[in-house]
Amino acid sequence: MNLHQPAELLAAVRARNPRAIGRAISLVEDGAPAAEALLDLLDREALPAVVTVGITGPGGAGKSTLTQQLIGHYRGLGRRVGVVAIDPSSPISGGALLGDRIRMMRHATDGEVVVRSMATRGRIGGLCASAGAAVRLMAYAGCDPVIIETVGVGQAEIDVVRLADLTLLVMAPGLGDDIQAMKAGLVELADVLVVNKCDNPGAEALAMDMEQVARERDRLLRRTCATEGRGIAELAEGLETALAKSSESGELARRRQRSREAEVLDWALEMMRPRLSSLLRDNGPVRGDPRLAARNLLERLCRSAADLSNGISKEST
């Protein structure tokens, strides 16, 4: 098997070859030229519609443990599970920080669980694009659901929220005032609120607060104690309920459309960025007003629009 051949690589992904899946996603993440050919092939295939679940929340809320438990739950139902873990990382060193997430070790030897870390890197705006492609590759490799888990609460997390069919916000007591920020902002984007570490001091007070929020905004609330596996079945049932409701109301279709649009916009800006960047470098050191420099840059881009158009078409062949 020659995994350097796009068609063979894709066939191996479909055959659920773990090495092939890993390699395919790496190509996409690295923005390698070979990724173009691979994705062109993938996008000609009929992909199964899989459910994507976003898991977000502040550091320390227990997202990883909860994700592990959800994986276990779906595995118990005989389902093959994909996990895309979004890690912040240095624009200098690049690469996902935690490798393929040592914390998923519990399922490391289970061939029916595909775990993949993606770095947010310096490439702002490219995350929707590459995570979207990773989800499609996992779907093609038979995973359903695909869980998108994040580290921390930041812009990357908000992007992920826009990408998933359903979003789960994990909270825990005692995380300081970041949680205040999160409550106000992320609650609106979450379909299911989870108060994890439900045995810890302050959990009940937090759950009562969140129950009110959940009522006001018509969200589901679940309590879990992920380290002991308690509340996981109820959470999974909550996800089913939320998904059914979203599907009936047409919200799911709207969300998938928005997610698709966000991804297209990201790809477009991503394709634009290197051209702008090299135009910028060609012009020597930037002096004075950055906005004027930006306008000059776009004007130069427009003048070279024919080249741009050629460049884009060339890539598509």
Place this chain on the structure above:
Amino acid sequence: MNLHQPAELLAAVRARNPRAIGRAISLVEDGAPAAEALLDLLDREALPAVVTVGITGPGGAGKSTLTQQLIGHYRGLGRRVGVVAIDPSSPISGGALLGDRIRMMRHATDGEVVVRSMATRGRIGGLCASAGAAVRLMAYAGCDPVIIETVGVGQAEIDVVRLADLTLLVMAPGLGDDIQAMKAGLVELADVLVVNKCDNPGAEALAMDMEQVARERDRLLRRTCATEGRGIAELAEGLETALAKSSESGELARRRQRSREAEVLDWALEMMRPRLSSLLRDNGPVRGDPRLAARNLLERLCRSAADLSNGISKEST
């Protein structure tokens, strides 16, 4: 005084009128059309070169308290201090979550401290652009240094790191394994490592770990106990040392150039995004391959490059 008049607003910013400063930054943050005129005026002015200090680190490390203490330190030296606080926020509700940061209350009545929250919003890529403009407005209003503080560790934080002259990474014991991620990734971007909460259990072990990291990568390490104000003078001295070193080696100039380039690129993509977005909407629901859709979008953009060029020139007048 008519703060709706760009020239008068800018004059009031220069005269250090707090309401004017707040309004000017709001215009920029909202991407209001009036911001264009204001920034055009600002960018014709000779701005003082001020020092910018980025403060980053995981939630719970005590960034806010440390920032307060640093403000106090610089106020003690008679310096006027600006703070741009970067908050994650919902792309739906928009707006900075913590208002102008209740946590900065200690200095709330001090007219020589200008505090401003900025939301990362849904506008990925726009943060460098608008935070850069906010920093210039604060510099114009006499602030030096300008501190850029973040909530959490994510893409927004990495952007901030690229923007600042110096970056300070705040850590504390007992924050779980997010700190592992942070060590690996953000340490490379930080000039000064701070182990805060230095009285807490585990602080010494963390400090020893970080000392090794600091030695390996030629970084400064400082221990602080921000709630009690201990170690702050030593930290400020560390910042001076790092700045002098960076200035001598030419790294400071390189970093400012890179920061300027990142800002220009952000402005350019920011100017591009609404056009791409409206082109995308004009075309009805997106079906099929997102990358093909993105290429089609860029091709359409190129065909309408003349319009784009006109649009950009119109904005600049």
